[in-house]
Amino acid sequence: MANQGMNDASPARKGSITHVIFDMDGLLLDTEKFYTEVQEIILARYNKTFDWSLKAKMMGKKAIEAARVFVEETGISDSLSAEDFLVEREDMLQKMFPTSDLMPGASRLIHHLHENGIPICVATGTHKRHFDLKTQRHSKLFSLMHHIVRGDDPEVKQGKPSPDIFLAAANRFEGGPVDPQRILVFEDAPSGVLAAKNAGMSVVMVPDARLDSSYYQVADQVLSSLFEFRPADWGLPRFENASTKLD
Ligand SMILES: O=P(O)(O)OC[C@H](O)CO
Numbered sequence: 001m002a003n004q005g006m007n008d009a010s011p012a013r014k015g016s017i018t019h020v021i022f023d024m025d026g027l028l029l030d031t032e033k034f035y036t037e038v039q040e041i042i043l044a045r046y047n048k049t050f051d052w053s054l055k056a057k058m059m060g061k062k063a064i065e066a067a068r069v070f071v072e073e074t075g076i077s078d079s080l081s082a083e084d085f086l087v088e089r090e091d092m093l094q095k096m097f098p099t100s101d102l103m104p105g106a107s108r109l110i111h112h113l114h115e116n117g118i119p120i121c122v123a124t125g126t127h128k129r130h131f132d133l134k135t136q137r138h139s140k141l142f143s144l145m146h147h148i149v150r151g152d153d154p155e156v157k158q159g160k161p162s163p164d165i166f167l168a169a170a171n172r173f174e175g176g177p178v179d180p181q182r183i184l185v186f187e188d189a190p191s192g193v194l195a196a197k198n199a200g201m202s203v204v205m206v207p208d209a210r211l212d213s214s215y216y217q218v219a220d221q222v223l224s225s226l227f228e229f230r231p232a233d234w235g236l237p238r239f240e241n242a243s244t245k246l247d
């Protein structure tokens with residue numbers, strides 16, 4: 001269970017948030033389990049097991065960057081290249097992605113911020129083709145986003161932990177670029193939390209409970225679920241029961 005403490009963001013900074021950026025996989029959508037499943041299947045062929053220390057190094061990254069980590073860290077790169085790994089897992093992922101569910105509290109928080117006029121967007125390492133499969137059951141909810149930046153965007157030269165994707169997201173808000181100090185990022189992955197901090201933004205981390213807690217330290221706040229987020233901690237409008245939709 002994640003601790004729910006606040007780390008180092010100053011009280012002044014917490015009151016200055018005007019814009020919000022959401023990660024997608026593992027934060028808004030319960031899609032990380034699909035990657036875990038196919039990676040377990042592929043590794044089993046080499047009599048190896050997939051664990052959360054490897055997962056922590058892959059999640060949040062662009063596909064090819066995560067694939068390189070996978071074949072190198074598991075020592076199978078002589079038998080399976082990163083490119084072939086991506087081809088091999090593709091059929092399985094394409095069947096899984098359209099079944100993607102929302103993470104608990106995602107719908108409530110997105111509706112709440114949108115109804116209160118807080119500009120929101122998505123910054124996801126995933127590329128457009130996978131994004132479309134993952135979100136096909138949730139297009140209404142994602143239409144509330146001011147914009148969406150994906151990993152294959154030309155402005156995203158390097159994946160997380162590079163700040164590229166969050167800086168691109170900050171640039172595209174109305175009247176952008178928005179000052180990073182005014183932006184709050186929600187992330188589940190260690191690489192994503194680092195990317196947001198590298199961009200100079202504040203980060204709420206909502207990690208999977210299996211992730212080692214040593215990764216919590218970089219985040220400004222760590223929550224077990226989006227349901228536990230209290231907007232007033234960051235100077236954002238409080239939840240009013242009547243105007244929010246529960247998952
Ligand atoms: O967590 P996201 O949304 O940046 O997605 C990254 C990969 O597609 C999955 O780890």
Ligand SMILES: [Mg+2]
Pocket residue numbers: 023024025026027059060187188189192
């Ligand atoms: Mg993620």
